[in-house]
Amino acid sequence: MDSLLERLAEEAREFRGTHVEEIEGTPTAVEFLRYVSLNKPVVFRNAAEGWKCMNWRSYPERIKELMGNNETKVAVTPNGLADSILDDKFVLPFECSMSIDTLFSKFQQNPKSTFDNQPVFYVQSQNNNLHEDFQPLLADASDDIDWASEALGEKFLNLSN
Numbered sequence: 001m002d003s004l005l006e007r008l009a010e011e012a013r014e015f016r017g018t019h020v021e022e023i024e025g026t027p028t029a030v031e032f033l034r035y036v037s038l039n040k041p042v043v044f045r046n047a048a049e050g051w052k053c054m055n056w057r058s059y060p061e062r063i064k065e066l067m068g069n070n071e072t073k074v075a076v077t078p079n080g081l082a083d084s085i086l087d088d089k090f091v092l093p094f095e096c097s098m099s100i101d102t103l104f105s106k107f108q109q110n111p112k113s114t115f116d117n118q119p120v121f122y123v124q125s126q127n128n129n130l131h132e133d134f135q136p137l138l139a140d141a142s143d144d145i146d147w148a149s150e151a152l153g154e155k156f157l158n159l160s161n
Helices: 001-014 028-040 061-067 099-107 135-140 146-154
Strands: 021-024 043-046 073-076 084-086 089-091 094-099 120-122
Touching: 028 146, 061 099, 061 135, 073 099, 084 120, 094 099
Parallel strands: 021 043
Antiparallel strands: 073 094, 073 120, 084 089
């Protein structure tokens, strides 16, 4: 069975290729639809440049401002691996609540490159963090991706809920 699955995966790679095209800027609806109709992966770099939330250098401070003292659920693991097998047991992360300011300070204390023997803090859920934990951030998000909506004939994003 494994060899059959490996052969199928190889044939899929040969058929589709493994290259993911990258395009700079916002596509037109027609350009986007070309990729959708071919079911071909593509990355549009800087396509959301006009969104307030894309000002990355100042955005951590803006997130703190918008979130205020609101707390969010934070997952903590010893190694960044959650919902995984450890010593033949399925393990879940420890979850706690903390303010964004506290979470950001944890990120600064433990930069990505130094996970060695340090707990890893992150926000994760299966059920829409944006609406449940980060609703104040909706003020800086676009409520639509117009070129995708035009191409697909209906509103592409629905951040209202």
